[in-house]
Amino acid sequence: MAEGPRAARGREAAGIAADSGAGRGRPGGGAKMAAVRRGSAPSTALSSVPLQMLLCLGGTCSALHFLATLLLIAYKSQVFSYPQDHLVLDLALLLLMGTLEAPRIYLGTKGNLTEAEGPLAASLVLTGASALLSVYFLLWQTLVLWADSVLSATLLAVHGLEAVLQVVAIAAFLG
Numbered sequence: 001m002a003e004g005p006r007a008a009r010g011r012e013a014a015g016i017a018a019d020s021g022a023g024r025g026r027p028g029g030g031a032k033m034a035a036v037r038r039g040s041a042p043s044t045a046l047s048s049v050p051l052q053m054l055l056c057l058g059g060t061c062s063a064l065h066f067l068a069t070l071l072l073i074a075y076k077s078q079v080f081s082y083p084q085d086h087l088v089l090d091l092a093l094l095l096l097m098g099t100l101e102a103p104r105i106y107l108g109t110k111g112n113l114t115e116a117e118g119p120l121a122a123s124l125v126l127t128g129a130s131a132l133l134s135v136y137f138l139l140w141q142t143l144v145l146w147a148d149s150v151l152s153a154t155l156l157a158v159h160g161l162e163a164v165l166q167v168v169a170i171a172a173f174l175g
Contacts, residue, residue: 045115046115046169046172046173047112047113047114047115047169048112048165048168048169048172050165051108051112051162051165051166051168051169052109052112052113054158054161054162054165055105055108055109055112055162057158058105058158058159058162059101059105061154061155061158062097062098062101062105062130062155063101064151065134065151065152065154065155066094066097066098066101068147068151069094069137069148069151070091070094072145072147072148072151073087073090073091073094076143076145080143082142082143083142086142087142089142090141090142093133093136093137094137096133097130097133097134097137100126100129100130100133101130103123103126104123104126104127104130105123107119107120107122107123107126108120108123108127108162108166111123111169112169115173116173117170117173117174120166120169120170120173121170123166124163124166124167124170127159127162127163127166128163130159131156131159131160131163134152134155134156134159135152135156137151137152138152138153138156
């Protein structure tokens with residue numbers, strides 16, 4: 001009984017080879033199947049899915065924090081008496097925080113997906129620096145509004161969770 005193209009594609013997708021039997025004395029193309037083995041035993045993946053999800057969420061939260069804080073600084077400089085030197089300091093630290101985020105997310109993602117502890121450790125250091133900047137915008141900024149507190153506390157919580165998962169992932173990669 002001849003097989004249709006659907007059955008042949010299904011076997012190919014499953015990694016099973018078919019031999020038509022032509023020229024071996026078997027009329028009608030009787031199929032002989034053999035399982036194809038590729039490589040040795042499957043290895044376990046150590047990369048952390050929750051860390052990867054949190055890195056994506058952290059990148060989004062950081063971008064929203066940057067934009068909202070920039071708008072809040074512009075608002076505070078127009079409505080309140082905001083000293084010029086403090087305004088420059090707040091803007092410079094906000095720009096520093098924004099520029100730290102791209103390498104932090106990149107190194108965290110690279111270290112997690114390649115299961116390399118070096119880039120993940122560098123991302124952990126940058127996460128600590130970004131968390132310190134979040135604490136600055138939460139507590140030590142010249143003028144802290146309620147919206148600043150909510151934004152910075154949320155970002156600080158995300159950074160804290162990322163740091164914990166990064167330490168766990170580094171320990172799994174080393175052990």
